[in-house]
Amino acid sequence: xxxxxxxxxxxxxxxxxxxxxxxxxxxxxxxxxxxxxxxxxxxxxxxxxxxxxxxxxxxxxxxxxxxxxxxxxxxxxxxxxxxxxxxxxxxxxxxxxxxxxxxxxxxxxxxxxxxxxxxxxxxxxxxxxxxxxxxxxxxxxxxxxxxxxxxxxxxxxxxxxxxxxxxxxxxxxxxxxxxxxxxxxxxxxxxxxxxxxxxxxxxxxxxxxxxxxxxxxxxxxxxxxxxxxxxxxxxxxxxxxxxxxxxxxxxxxxxxxxxxxxxxxxxxxxxxxxxxxxxxxxxxxxxxxxxxxxxxxxxxxxxxxxxxxxxxxxxxxxxxxxxxxxxxxxxxxxxxxxxxxxxxxxxxxxxxxxxxxxxxxxxx
Numbered sequence: 001x002x003x004x005x006x007x008x009x010x011x012x013x014x015x016x017x018x019x020x021x022x023x024x025x026x027x028x029x030x031x032x033x034x035x036x037x038x039x040x041x042x043x044x045x046x047x048x049x050x051x052x053x054x055x056x057x058x059x060x061x062x063x064x065x066x067x068x069x070x071x072x073x074x075x076x077x078x079x080x081x082x083x084x085x086x087x088x089x090x091x092x093x094x095x096x097x098x099x100x101x102x103x104x105x106x107x108x109x110x111x112x113x114x115x116x117x118x119x120x121x122x123x124x125x126x127x128x129x130x131x132x133x134x135x136x137x138x139x140x141x142x143x144x145x146x147x148x149x150x151x152x153x154x155x156x157x158x159x160x161x162x163x164x165x166x167x168x169x170x171x172x173x174x175x176x177x178x179x180x181x182x183x184x185x186x187x188x189x190x191x192x193x194x195x196x197x198x199x200x201x202x203x204x205x206x207x208x209x210x211x212x213x214x215x216x217x218x219x220x221x222x223x224x225x226x227x228x229x230x231x232x233x234x235x236x237x238x239x240x241x242x243x244x245x246x247x248x249x250x251x252x253x254x255x256x257x258x259x260x261x262x263x264x265x266x267x268x269x270x271x272x273x274x275x276x277x278x279x280x281x282x283x284x285x286x287x288x289x290x291x292x293x294x295x296x297x298x299x300x301x302x303x304x305x306x307x308x309x310x311x312x313x314x315x316x317x318x319x320x321x322x323x324x325x326x327x328x329x330x331x332x333x334x335x336x337x338x339x340x341x342x343x344x345x346x347x348x349x350x351x352x353x354x355x356x357x358x359x360x361x362x363x364x
Contacts, residue, residue: 004082018079024052025178027141027295028081030091031285032102032117033342034150034163034170039277039325040064041161041168043113043154045102046285047091049081050295053182057294058086060104061284062111064156066310069111070284071104074298087303088112097123097146100172109305115152115163117172121210121231122146129177129216129225134189141177147203147210147341148172171203171341181295194359196349200247200259202273204328204341208233211330211339213243213261213271221353228263228271230332240264247354249363253314254347254356255279256324270331273343277325278310282344283318290317315360321346 005017013020028051033044047058057074073087084091092101097119104113123144130140149165198217204210209232216225223243231237240263250257256275263269283289292304312319323342330337350356355364 001079003080005080008082017081018051021051023178025181026050026052026176027179027181028176029294030084030100030172030174032100032170032172033280033323034115034117034168035325035340035342037167037169037340039340041154042277042280042325044280044285044323045089047084047086047089048181048286048294049077050181051077051079051081053295053297054079055182055295055297056083056086057286057292057296057298058089058091059285059292060089060102060111060113061280062113062154062156063278063280063310064161066278068281068284068308068310069109069156070306070308071107071109071111072286072292072304072306073302074292074296075301076299087301107303107305110157111155113152113154115150115154117148117150117170118165119146119148120205121233121237123174124212124229124231124237126212126214127225127227131216131224134191136189137178139177139179141175141179143173143175145171145173145203145212147205169205169340171205181293183296194349196351197346198349198351199344199346200245200256201344202259202261202271202326202328202341204271204273204326204330204339206328206330206337206339209330209332209337209339211271211328213245215243215245217351217353219350219352221351228261230263230269230330240269249354251364252362254345254354254360254362255314255322256343256345259343268331268334272329272331273326273341274328275324275326275343276340279312279314279319279322279324280342281308281312281319282321282323282346284308287321287346288317320348320360
């Protein structure tokens, strides 16, 4: 079965693109976020393709005036990987690795958009994420991450919010590989321990720099996947491979109040990240959502719209996984630079340095 993808140099096996690969959990995803420099407007979008499930889904979320508006769509893919449109949501690759357009046409929500992301630097390739649950592969994927600026218009309740490249920044990523998608597995491997996933991800924008920090820690606090990068925009990015961090939580929660990252222990390169805005709930994009999770089958085409109020209970499953608009300070070569970005947080199960012993026990 030949499709449009066969006309592009994308093949990874001898098979046509429509049937290439065998793992039912293979996925290929676009992610975007954006924010005004004062944090009053925050938006995010995602689009995922699941070739072995023959499903493509997408979402667009706008957080404004204390309410998160979630637009969701899913359809059968028909084995065509290059039709990047699901219901009212469309992604256009204007210039690969440089510029992408995101369109949200009229729908049942009060939100539409026509916005364009322009890269500030070449993408950063994060280390390959490979993790097993007992004998079973849990995840094996690659992600590239890139910060940029936004232009265009987002409309909400008939009011146009015009995005300007000097005031609206954000990050986009592309990830592909294997991680759980679609219906839950009927017979997961017996691990004999609590689920555990400790994840912090902080792409940040400064006037003359873009910085990146992420860590996946195990239950003892060891970073099994951790990286920090400073991109000065006009030179080669600098990698830091001995990164350490100190985190403080808001009392009675697992929400981060501040994150202090020492990029080169013993040196002066540091990042101080302080969440400053309402939480953006990643369940709006399908993450940990019991109905609109990534790759769930909704038939030929289905769309939906719902909202989440600011201040939603952080102990409920839909609200575990967040991105928080954050103020940031970069200290480099004795100078301080002010910027902003996001701190993504998904903190499940034990984490000894934080004092977490149970599934969701909060900070003392």
